[in-house]
Amino acid sequence: MPTSKDVARLAGVSQSTVSYVMSGRRPISEKTRKRVEDAMAQLAFQPNAGARALASRRSQVIGLAIPFVPDLHRGSMMGFISVIAASARQSDYDILLVTDDEGPQGLERVVGQQLVDGLIIMQVEGDDARVPVIRNLPVPSVLIGIPEKHEGLKCIDADFELAGQMCVEELAKLGHETVTLVNWQDAVVRRRVNYVKRFHHGVDKAGAATGAKIIHVPGRATIAGMEKAVANALEQTKGVPAFIAPEAANQDLLVEALNNLGLVLGKDVSVVVNCSDSLAERQRIPLTTIDFEPDQVSRRVVQMIVHDLTEPTSRSHEALELIRPVFKHRKSTIRPRPQR
């Protein structure tokens, strides 16, 4: 493998000049710059990452803490990861995975070894065990999700409260007087991810504001359970029923349950779910969705940590940024009554 010294020799300059050509931290004449760049190209030179990290004390790598995820949450997680990795590259950073089964000390390890310059923490729970750890770490970090105690932390997340509000408001606008919220599954609720709470809060708030009655039913893992929950909700419903199922895993169950009851989406009942556009559109009746914009969240997270890493001076102390979700009308919600 060629080194910068080889490049220097070929270009007839000193090694330090080669280094300055790469970093641009000192002026270099057009002539030498060209000579050096030609030499680099000719040798297919790539700077050694280890040496660079050793000398500069920065690795140009960001650690990505991925949680252990059961099955269903996985699809969305993958979206985050690939967008994060791609955006990081655009700022000349690489992504190193830190899995949860190494425990929070995995974070201490990668930072202690100076393998990473900063951390992105995914799927942060209300009382996440990783939070106290990163507080004491000497590198910047950004969280996806919002823990209970987030003073002094940088958090980004979808605005779940606003999402809940938007759903109810849109449904109320369509004329629904009763809205049923199908909760996340117990397993998720138990994990104390507080976005569930935030979504609920938005729903209730908008319910109060619009006068819509809100019914809460638990998210069920089986079709039978879902049918019972739906039947239960229908009994308490006034007017055309509307359902919100923000957890992706519930979506097919809800749709199937309504089908089995003979209710046609977009005609007898309105349904709002959360899933990708492509999935929503390949349904028999394309589903109206509330989109939490995971790509936006991912990009913003990277942007934020890269900022902290490149401008250590203007580093803000803390931040809490909520990404605005998007409500996408499709065919699973009834059209507004004709205004006479």
Add this chain to the structure above:
Amino acid sequence: MPTSKDVARLAGVSQSTVSYVMSGRRPISEKTRKRVEDAMAQLAFQPNAGARALASRRSQVIGLAIPFVPDLHRGSMMGFISVIAASARQSDYDILLVTDDEGPQGLERVVGQQLVDGLIIMQVEGDDARVPVIRNLPVPSVLIGIPEKHEGLKCIDADFELAGQMCVEELAKLGHETVTLVNWQDAVVRRRVNYVKRFHHGVDKAGAATGAKIIHVPGRATIAGMEKAVANALEQTKGVPAFIAPEAANQDLLVEALNNLGLVLGKDVSVVVNCSDSLAERQRIPLTTIDFEPDQVSRRVVQMIVHDLTEPTSRSHEALELIRPVFKHRKSTIRPRPQR
């Protein structure tokens, strides 16, 4: 951050001794070892990864090339990634992501920079653009998937041919005379991942061997398309119909289509799909599955590359290893006719 020199000073030994305590490459007396280890613990010493990589010429990092994945494939991909990352850690390696939108030269970059000691390539297609690149790379690599030209490469994959065989054999054993294979969606087939072909081959082979008639229908993205495909297949079916839907994305569509036709799974019709156990079991009628054992594949891949990295001597030239799938009987296949 403490360095090995600090540890040495505190322990009253030389820096090289500290290094030998860590690596074990020279004998160290019990007494000094203890002194050094105490000093390390006291200072919470962690060796600097950059310096270590520079001096030892190995980074203890494996690059993981993840493809761009549309939506549906994502859930399974996430399973691979987390198992790979976790297994790698058990062998003291970390995982660095290499996304596909950097193109194949992303691989050249991480290797050229000596950021990684080896590569794992996921979702390898028949004529994958990354294959010619890694052939010329001076580090070992292992592929998940099997490209057309795989001489001199190390490939691991599920045994899709055997999987196809197993499905047909099991269904034939249950008394089915006709078996319908719901193909992957066009988008997948077009990607030239040749596991589709291999699965087909297994199905056809077992069809010939058992005398079962095999019907092929295209995988459809919509429920309407699926209903048509199913109806079509039923017309050509003799006896109790059986369906195999190896692509996860087709599974719900197939089940829904059969429901709509009034066919009860496990009674009027047999269905075999490919999905996770938990997903299969939360259906109204638990689904019989063919499990491609992604965790096994992931672990084996890591094991293989770690072997190549740690025993450069006994490095095998090439390898093609197929992981045996598992057929899991549940309730969506009819029970064998009572043997009189």
Add this chain to the structure above:
DNA sequence: ACGCATCGTCGATACGCATCGACAACCCAA
């Protein structure tokens, strides 16, 4: 013509660890 600041380049050094050669201390066999 002079002094002075800026530009462009070089040499030297540090970064933290792994590894090699050297060597002292020790053990055992002859």
Add this chain to the structure above:
DNA sequence: TTGGGTTGTCGATGCGTATCGACGATGCGT
């Protein structure tokens, strides 16, 4: 008792890059 091997430790050096101080060359105003 001595010689040869083993065990345990040290000092020195190298890995490839970034960066600092130095310094000659150049341009400017007066």
